[in-house]
Amino acid sequence: MKKKKKKKKLKRPILHGVGVVKSLKVAKRITAEFHRKSEAALEQAGEGAARAASETERDMYQKASQAALQRTSHVRKFVYSTLTTLNKRPGKGEERKVLNGLEVGAVTTEFCCQSPSWIRFRSIDLNSQHPKIEKRDFFALKVCEDEFDVVLNSMVLNCVAEPEDRGEMLLRMAKMLRKETGVLFITIPRRCVENNPFCSVDIFNECLRACGLSVVLTKFSPKIAFWVCEKKGKNVANAPKLNRREKKTKKTNSYFSVRFHRSERRRIAE
Ligand SMILES: C[S@@+](CC[C@H](N)C(=O)[O-])C[C@H]1O[C@@H](n2cnc3c(N)ncnc32)[C@H](O)[C@@H]1O
Numbered sequence: 001m002k003k004k005k006k007k008k009k010l011k012r013p014i015l016h017g018v019g020v021v022k023s024l025k026v027a028k029r030i031t032a033e034f035h036r037k038s039e040a041a042l043e044q045a046g047e048g049a050a051r052a053a054s055e056t057e058r059d060m061y062q063k064a065s066q067a068a069l070q071r072t073s074h075v076r077k078f079v080y081s082t083l084t085t086l087n088k089r090p091g092k093g094e095e096r097k098v099l100n101g102l103e104v105g106a107v108t109t110e111f112c113c114q115s116p117s118w119i120r121f122r123s124i125d126l127n128s129q130h131p132k133i134e135k136r137d138f139f140a141l142k143v144c145e146d147e148f149d150v151v152l153n154s155m156v157l158n159c160v161a162e163p164e165d166r167g168e169m170l171l172r173m174a175k176m177l178r179k180e181t182g183v184l185f186i187t188i189p190r191r192c193v194e195n196n197p198f199c200s201v202d203i204f205n206e207c208l209r210a211c212g213l214s215v216v217l218t219k220f221s222p223k224i225a226f227w228v229c230e231k232k233g234k235n236v237a238n239a240p241k242l243n244r245r246e247k248k249t250k251k252t253n254s255y256f257s258v259r260f261h262r263s264e265r266r267r268i269a270e
Contacts, residue, residue, distance in 0.1 A: 034061040062107055062129050075154050076110055079185055082228055088183060090118045099149040105156030106133045146178045154187040158256055167260040174211040177231040186227040192256035193225055199257045207258045
């Protein structure tokens with residue numbers, strides 16, 4: 001008997017509606033499609049187009065990120081276990097000490113509401129989906145030096161459209177960190193620093209050092225790259241080298257890269 005041929009299901013565009021995203025598979029499809037669309041828009045028409053994603057698309061993206069994160073706690077585990085390994089966790093006799101943390105780009109409340117008693121997180125996001133997450137642009141935050149013991153920036157740097165703004169974000173986070181003891185966690189997709197003519201692990205390390213950060217740990221999962229940095233004061237040695245990647249073309253727009261505003265470069269190099 002002839003076997004019935006299975007009809008191949010056509011994949012419908014998924015960034016079209018609202019509702020609750022329950023499946024991890026659907027969540028991953030939504031976030032991947034959002035990034036694909038943003039990258040294509042960036043390639044075609046420059047930075048402005050990437051920001052022009054519709055409200056619905058942004059909403060779907062946010063819900064999908066929430067759904068994906070609720071099922072994976074790898075960042076949370078990594079953050080707390082690293083703080084313990086680095087001896088940052090207040091020890092016995094320091095029961096009253098509570099570390100001050102900032103989470104940039106929060107889609108879930110796992111840091112601001114479910115943190116252990118020795119650390120308190122202020123979580124912010126441009127497009128907050130929860131009353132406990134402050135709806136705020138990181139660039140609108142007042143930069144107070146040495147304010148935070150821990151700053152967390154997970155998969156946010158790669159969502160910032162302009163390379164100069166990524167540089168600015170790194171500089172501001174470095175300033176906000178408490179000197180000597182502060183710890184910065186950054187995660188970005190591995191593809192940002194692999195097979196990319198404008199950014200590699202070494203180049204990214206160089207950018208971090210230019211902001212006065214020293215890399216204490218890097219880790220690579222199949223898709224994500226993790227950095228843990230401490231603030232060790234100004235390190236000006238490598239900053240001028242960043243000039244060589246300065247030329248901006250349409251091609252550089254479609255790749256992840258970090259640059260520093262001209263005035264900041266001068267300041268870093270001083
Ligand atoms: C890919 S999600 C990352 C969510 C989560 N941190 C994680 O680890 O998956 C990026 C988030 O960063 C937020 N974001 C991007 N630029 C921001 C900015 N300038 N200030 C605050 N949040 C920002 C976006 O709204 C989005 O919710």
